[in-house]
Amino acid sequence: MASVSPAWIGAEAWRAGSALKRAGLAGRRIEAPFPLWLVTVPDALDADLVACLDRAENARAHRFSTAFLSRRYLAAHGALRVLGEYYFGVPAARQRYVPNAFGKPCLHGIAGSVSGAQCSISYSRGAILVAWSADGDIGVDVETVRPIADAADLVTLHCTAAEQAALKAAGPLTDLGFLSVWVRKEACMKALGKGFACPPSSFDCGVGHGLGSGFGTCAVEIEGHHMDCGNYDLKGDLAVAWARLRLAG
Template sequence: MTIAQLPSIAECRLWHVDLDAAAASQAHECLSGDESARAARFVFERDRRRYVAAHVALRETLSTVTGSTACDLAFDIGAFGKPSLAAPSALRFNLSHSAGAGLIAIDDSDSATEIGVDVEVLRPLSYSAALAAEYFTAAEQQGLAATAPPDRDLAFLTCWTRKEACAKALGLGLSIDTRSFEVGVNLEAQDVDMVVGGRTETLRVHSFRHGLALVCAFAKVIVETTSKMIPTNALIEREFA
């Protein structure tokens, strides 16, 4: 694998990881038991190798930022699977990977708040309308339908990655109804309100392209209020991969 730093967003540092580029590393020996067990469950060797490379890259990057060795890093896991450093720290991080691409975000600024990232490889999607009907708001579906066909796959993945990044920032994964908040289908940064646990969290979501093939999103919590009650949402039972 190779790790390349990208331009920062909102005081957060970003790195792209080429998961298919071979690189010698001892950090794979430091993966946790849970990480090693999950890697072992992959059916295809390529998927297992990419998963390991992504988590090794995260450890190596955190090691560089914190000054700790990769093997000394320990993580706590949230209720819906979001990891954080076990040692008390204001640092926030997040990892995403799609096919052979990984994306890492780290916020160790004085204004660090919860963050989330998501990346998808841009590709033809014959089923985007059906997925949009299930996971997008009415306005987002309309925006997607109004997009010219050559740009529709990009618009869909832009919306999808933005929703994922926001949900991951709050540590919710796919436990939240993605139709309960709007992120839009274009690349412009915008504020997003999400009602969780009886309070409204406001995030700023950013989208960007990396090269021609990657669609990326980054979200950061910026405001907390308690003005709204959380709606009853059905759990999403499957994940778009």
């Protein structure tokens, strides 16, 4: 998927977007080296979409403190299943997600695990980010740009010395500046599949945002694993990042 043509991306985005629309969801494809979708939390959920979720997902949704958070969770996991069906052919209602030792889900279908299928999901306020890949482990993260009262303390706690120096050289710390680094950290940790078992301060993912409208990336190494990472500043109110482990060889 790393060398897809713009024409192919357009056709794929139209078909996958149509699948989301039939499920009552509005989404748009974000340019990345694998299918990456930004989906809006709907005002109401399609009954068929909710019906495709499993018992555990529905039970967890009902434990959220507000109706909006419950609806967002259901929409996010419904979007994951709809797109999983489109890209890998496993019917949405028959997908099973089996977590690894650190909680990262792996798609299983009717006949067991689906070879090569990797997914990642994130949400912030009214935005949902869903990604699928057949070309290696991936991670994605989205954050709504908002005031972060303790941003300076979080930089000291979670950023490497090189990242702290780069942020300082860039001028006064902004909420977007901090969040642009943070979403990269999160995406890389998700791609590695270990979550916070890998401390954010243990690796350098660079500083900056808006790496271009194409496949602008930076190289990241974590615990001997090499990956590419890219991020975007969408309309100034969403910080989005993706990461993908490089295939061996």
